[in-house]
Amino acid sequence: MKYSSRLEKSINSKKFVTGRGLELSSKLIKKLDQAFKNKMINNQILFSLVVLKKYVFLQTNNTDKNTKLLNEYKLFLKKNKLNEATINDYKSRKLPYNKTKNIKSFSELNKLRRSVRYFSTKKVNLKDIYKALEISQNTPSVCNRQGWKVFLFNKKKDIDFFRTIHKGFSDKKNQPLNCLILITFNKNFFEYPIERNQGYTDSGLFSMSLVYALADMGYATCTLNINNLTHKNEYLLRKRFSISKNLSLVMFIAVGHYLKLNITPVSVKNKVKDFVIKK
Ligand SMILES: Cc1cc2nc3c(=O)[nH]c(=O)nc-3n(C[C@H](O)[C@H](O)[C@H](O)COP(=O)(O)O)c2cc1C
Incomplete structure (x- = not known):
């Protein structure tokens, strides 16, 4: 709901x-x-x-x-x-901060992944982000187009700017943030109108790979909506980071280190029978 x-x-x-x-x-x-x-x-x-x-x-x-x-x-x-x-x-759900790294089974990792909205102040190592991006490159995409383009932000002034355009991490005092990813895709990689949604599909899959790769490396993440950007804020974002009109915006991903005690929503999931239609 x-x-x-x-x-x-x-x-x-x-x-x-x-x-x-x-x-x-x-x-x-x-x-x-x-x-x-x-x-x-x-x-x-x-x-x-x-x-x-x-x-x-x-x-x-x-x-x-x-x-x-x-x-x-x-x-x-x-x-x-x-x-x-x-x-x-x-x-609330309590996430064990020290149990998420290098989990052997995907189902265990999947159980532990949750959107985390309160990180510690510890800096995110950009080398880890590049490693996670490399892992995510294995994502399937239509005809292997790999149309995604990823922007990485870790400068304080850029994060502060982000907080002014997005409500997700606007509580500066309680929500430390030092690493933010913006997922976009290049529209020119796709045929219009037939493939108009493909960029979102491929980049959505890519984003999920990235979230799991980061989770596997012991990082906490929160995927963040692009749709709640006003036209003005989208304009300001594009202008500030020279994001051309060829690039469609897909989502932000906030990345951070877990706190010792992580409280998250339960975010109850539907039962399989609630969404599967067996014919
Ligand atoms: C594309 C996308 C956009 C999202 N946008 C936001 C957001 O703007 N703010 C937020 O707090 N969470 C956001 N979320 C996280 C969802 O609220 C979260 O995934 C959902 O409640 C399920 O919880 P879980 O990720 O812990 O399983 C977003 C998730 C996705 C996939």
Whole structure:
């Protein structure tokens, strides 16, 4: 559920911001209300309920006491005959920082990879990034085009600029960041209109390889949206780093070292039966 995933990030912020996400929580309550009314209860719905309970607790157990949210939440529970005491308590995921390096099996690595939004201040070694990029070069791409182009940033002034155009790592005090990757692809590598989406597919696969390569090397990462850049911010980004119009922007990847104690959202995953259609 898109709303609960964003509320979950908010719950796991180092500094919970009262008042943030209220509009989203209202939308989530409406969606949950519909789901319960239509008896469409699944894993994600039940987990969203757990997230909502925690979010409402955090928003209402402080001096600002958000009574509007509390009333909305209580009404929703009442309407759907839900007893709050039977909803599980939310527990963040704790990532073991020292167990992620050079794991022998892919399934173990895959279990441990999570988007991490709070890194330590330790510098990322660029040699490691180049090594991870080399590993990622093994990614399949249409007709082996390898259309991706990657920008690497590790200068403080560039990271500070990034924080002004993207909300992902905007909390300068609590979210140290010293290495950022921008994935793009060259449109000229593809035929238009037939291959217009291929660059995104190939670069998406490449990005995933890179994230796993970095995870295998013991780095924490967070993939970050390009779509929430305003036109003005995209213009400023392109201008500052001379990114030509031939290059389509795909995503950012923030890279850093784990903290000793890493708290992340649970980010519950769907069950296979929820997305597989066997014919
Ligand atoms: C293309 C892409 C863009 C994303 N953008 C953001 C973002 O802007 N901010 C953020 O905090 N997380 C972002 N994420 C991370 C997702 O929120 C995260 O992958 C999802 O919640 C699942 O959690 P997990 O990665 O820990 O399994 C993005 C992920 C992808 C693949």
